Amino acid sequence: MYASPVIVRDDSPVPDNDGSTYIPTTLPGARAPHVRLPDGRSMLDAYRDTFTIVSFVGKDAATELVDAAAAANTPIRVLAVDDATVRAVYEADLVLVRPDGHVAWRGNSIPEDVSALIGAVTGRVDTSACLATTSVRGPQFS
Known part of the structure; x- marks a missing residue:
């Protein structure tokens, strides 16, 4: 996991990990x-060549994000997983x-300003302009 201006962090705790143990996470900046x-x-094969929104709530849930990406000339696909x-x-x-397989953003709903989200993950907008509307609580690390 790393810090980058093209990821949108959420308020989940960052694992205190010495690097010798793999902890699967979708914390922004981590490898999916x-x-x-x-x-x-x-x-992982789905993440080559383009942005991919993985949706566990159906393909239609990502429509606004897909539309914002298209408006910004950013290729994106939806991978609906049930x-x-x-x-x-x-x-x-x-x-x-x-x-590149790194998580750029995650949430339980599409943020209010999807254009800012696309701008942030493509480096066109400062990530501070893009705030997720929903907190995500991953596993709690000690």
């Missing part, structure tokens, strides 16, 4: 966790993954 899809593909086990690993209803 590997999970096998029902058809046998790795979710699997409670995968949702538990991914920690939020919506997870935006960059083409």
Whole structure:
């Protein structure tokens, strides 16, 4: 996990990890966790070449985000996943993954200003201009 101007942090605690133990998380800045899809593909394969919004609440839930990305000339795809086990690993209803496989943003609902979110994760807008409307509480680390 790393800090970057093209991720939108949430208020989840950052794990105190010495790097010797892998803790799957979708904390913005982390690499998206590997999970096998029902058809046998790795979710990581979906993150190549374009932004991907992983939606655990249906494809239509990401429509505003897709429209904002299109308006900003930013390629994006939606990967709708209907699997409670995968949702538990991914920690939020919506997870935006960059083409390099790092989590750019996550939330349980689309933020009010989706254009600012797209601007932030593409480096066009300062991330302080983009605040998630919903807190995400991942696993609690000691």
